[in-house]
Amino acid sequence: MTTMCAPPRSSRAGVVLTAFHVRRGVGRQGAGDGWLLRQREAIGSLGLDWLGWDCDGSLVSGLGPLRWDARALLRVIDPLDLLGAATLAGIAVRGGVRARLSPPASPARASQLVRALLQWGTTPALGWSTGSARHPDSPAVIDADDALLPVVSFRQAELRTAAITTGLIEAGIGAGTSVGLLGRTSRVYAEALAALSRTGADVVYLNTGFTCAQIDEIATREAISWVFCDDDLAKRVPTRLQLVSLDGVYPGGRGTLSLAELALCRPGPPPELRRPSRHVILTSGTTGTPRGVARDNAPIEAAVALLDVFPFRQRETHVIAAPLFHAWGWLNHRICPLYDATEVLVRRPDGERVLRLAAQYRAEVVIATPVVLRRMLEVPGAVREELDLSALRVVAVSGALIPPDQVTAFVAAFGDVLHNLYGSTEAAFATCARPGDLRADPATAGRPLSGVRVEVLDDSGERCAAGVEGMVWVGSRTSFGGYTDGTDRARHRGLVGTGDIGAWDEAGRLRVLGRADDVIISGGENVHPEEAERVLRRHPEVADVAVVGAPDPVFGQIVVAHVVRRVPVPAEQRQDAAVSAQSDWESAFLAWAAERLAPHQRPRQVLLHDELPRNETGKVLRRLLADAL
Numbered sequence: 001m002t003t004m005c006a007p008p009r010s011s012r013a014g015v016v017l018t019a020f021h022v023r024r025g026v027g028r029q030g031a032g033d034g035w036l037l038r039q040r041e042a043i044g045s046l047g048l049d050w051l052g053w054d055c056d057g058s059l060v061s062g063l064g065p066l067r068w069d070a071r072a073l074l075r076v077i078d079p080l081d082l083l084g085a086a087t088l089a090g091i092a093v094r095g096g097v098r099a100r101l102s103p104p105a106s107p108a109r110a111s112q113l114v115r116a117l118l119q120w121g122t123t124p125a126l127g128w129s130t131g132s133a134r135h136p137d138s139p140a141v142i143d144a145d146d147a148l149l150p151v152v153s154f155r156q157a158e159l160r161t162a163a164i165t166t167g168l169i170e171a172g173i174g175a176g177t178s179v180g181l182l183g184r185t186s187r188v189y190a191e192a193l194a195a196l197s198r199t200g201a202d203v204v205y206l207n208t209g210f211t212c213a214q215i216d217e218i219a220t221r222e223a224i225s226w227v228f229c230d231d232d233l234a235k236r237v238p239t240r241l242q243l244v245s246l247d248g249v250y251p252g253g254r255g256t257l258s259l260a261e262l263a264l265c266r267p268g269p270p271p272e273l274r275r276p277s278r279h280v281i282l283t284s285g286t287t288g289t290p291r292g293v294a295r296d297n298a299p300i301e302a303a304v305a306l307l308d309v310f311p312f313r314q315r316e317t318h319v320i321a322a323p324l325f326h327a328w329g330w331l332n333h334r335i336c337p338l339y340d341a342t343e344v345l346v347r348r349p350d351g352e353r354v355l356r357l358a359a360q361y362r363a364e365v366v367i368a369t370p371v372v373l374r375r376m377l378e379v380p381g382a383v384r385e386e387l388d389l390s391a392l393r394v395v396a397v398s399g400a401l402i403p404p405d406q407v408t409a410f411v412a413a414f415g416d417v418l419h420n421l422y423g424s425t426e427a428a429f430a431t432c433a434r435p436g437d438l439r440a441d442p443a444t445a446g447r448p449l450s451g452v453r454v455e456v457l458d459d460s461g462e463r464c465a466a467g468v469e470g471m472v473w474v475g476s477r478t479s480f481g482g483y484t485d486g487t488d489r490a491r492h493r494g495l496v497g498t499g500d501i502g503a504w505d506e507a508g509r510l511r512v513l514g515r516a517d518d519v520i521i522s523g524g525e526n527v528h529p530e531e532a533e534r535v536l537r538r539h540p541e542v543a544d545v546a547v548v549g550a551p552d553p554v555f556g557q558i559v560v561a562h563v564v565r566r567v568p569v570p571a572e573q574r575q576d577a578a579v580s581a582q583s584d585w586e587s588a589f590l591a592w593a594a595e596r597l598a599p600h601q602r603p604r605q606v607l608l609h610d611e612l613p614r615n616e617t618g619k620v621l622r623r624l625l626a627d628a629l
Contacts, residue, residue: 351375399617
């Protein structure tokens with residue numbers, strides 16, 4: 001199904017760019033390609049210059065002299081989708097006005113912008129080309145950890161990306177090559193991401209927490225032959241894989257290339273690609289082996305939805321305190337150039353450093369994960385008072401559930417700047433809780449984003465009434481088409497299962513109660529860990545807590561609380577970082593919990609930890625806690 005929008009004039013006389021939209025093919029990647037080819041042929045028969053979106057959300061294009069053919073036009077237009085396109089356009093206009101987006105300053109710059117969109121679409125290969133067309137000398141990236149080249153402009157970033165692309169092609173990296181990216185958030189990581197996209201190579205984003213064995217398994221599954229990585233992570237890469245240094249040169253002579261060397265190449269014309277580079281983001285693996293989800297682009301719907309829900313503005317400064325190998329950091333990095341926003345990238349985002357960077361660069365936006373949010377709250381009040389954070393308007397968080405008490409504390413400390421986005425790697429974005437939503441209910445996940453359908457369904461697939469728990473299902477044009485290993489998630493009438501349990505409130509906001517896999521069944525009653533943890537965090541001596549189930553011959557499972565105390569426990573009372581708590585404190589803690597939790601929710605055992613195992617986005621690795629029992 002396609003829609004034809006009003007064709008805007010380009011800067012070249014006599015040329016019309018006609019935007020059309022192709023409905024995503026059903027099934028895994030590649031589905032719908034034959035259909036798209038037929039539509040391209042039909043549009044070719046019109047002879048139009050055109051600009052449109054591929055079946056996976058990427059911009060595609062074709063050129064020809066202008067002439068009209070009504071019969072060919074009818075073959076590519078479906079009037080039934082005009083309403084959807086008009087709605088999307090209305091949302092985009094509303095968000096664009098609020099973001100204060102402006103066109104290029106001259107016809108030459110406009111032509112440069114159009115050429116970039118025609119060539120790269122909305123794929124990561126677009127790089128910094130749009131900002132280079134509009135504001136070439138404005139700062140594009142500030143790398144807080146790079147003393148040699150801390151700031152690059154949009155023009156510099158674009159030239160470096162073009163040079164690296166040429167070097168990669170000369171090294172034999174291109175279409176048909178699968179490359180792993182293993183690094184922390186940095187400018188060189190971002191440059192590698194864009195340059196690899198332009199070569200046509202497939203990119204697999206490796207979590208910096210992966211072990212050598214995990215990387216080896218993923219490399220085999222995804223056919224990875226090269227790994228670009230930070231020097232300090234090189235020892236985790238299996239010796240059979242070729243290395244490219246993001247930082248410099250590897251010790252021991254393993255590295256055959258470095259990004260710094262590639263950036264010295266003379267930029268040449270990029271190759272003509274038959275298909276966009278495939279970008280594989282791995283699931284967190286909190287419930288099993290990480291699996292690959294292909295995200296080949298920043299779909300126009302995703303950009304429009306974020307433009308609508310977040311009050312971002314053109315040419316602001318964003319501190320990116322989220323990993324670029326995670327979908328949340330990846331998409332925000334990709335969207336920043338579309339706003340001509342300056343990105344401040346930081347490899348190790350501890351709370352005080354993030355706040356100091358926001359103050360130093362007068363940042364309007366901080367992109368964070370829940371674990372970074374918690375670290376920002378832990379910064380002493382005296383330190384926060386020293387910093388001028390008056391420019392900060394938005395702290396956008398995603399990646400895991402935020403405890404309601406942390407939401408309340410953050411709002412009290414920083415004001416109404418917090419936005420919490422809920423989604424998953426597979427389903428993409430679902431809902432967003434804005435400041436007003438979080439004031440009304442600090443535990444809410446908010447309301448569905450524009451163009452996203454969210455349902456809470458019971459076991460028979462029927463909608464649950466407000467207040468009734470069910471499984472959360474999400475559907476949008478940005479939902480994935482299946483895992484790269486050929487498997488898929490549960491689906492229902494065009495919706496993708498998130499694996500989460502949730503319920504609507506009377507105001508139409510979603511509350512996510514936790515993972516279905518994490519539910520503890522004790523005495524026949526369901527225990528949602530997040531509900532018990534919410535209460536246990538109120539204990540004055542609890543700094544962090546997670547509950548898991550342990551086998552029990554009477555109740556089936558009992559609740560075990562894994563606790564990090566505010567007052568450190570002497571070493572002689574600990575063994576292997578997790579042992580039974582001191583009996584008198586345990587008894588007092590259990591009695592305190594019994595007064596506040598239902599019988600089936602009460603912990604029967606307490607284990608102490610120095611810290612809980614979490615991944616980079618802040619999700620507790622519950623399976624590790626369960627394995628320790």
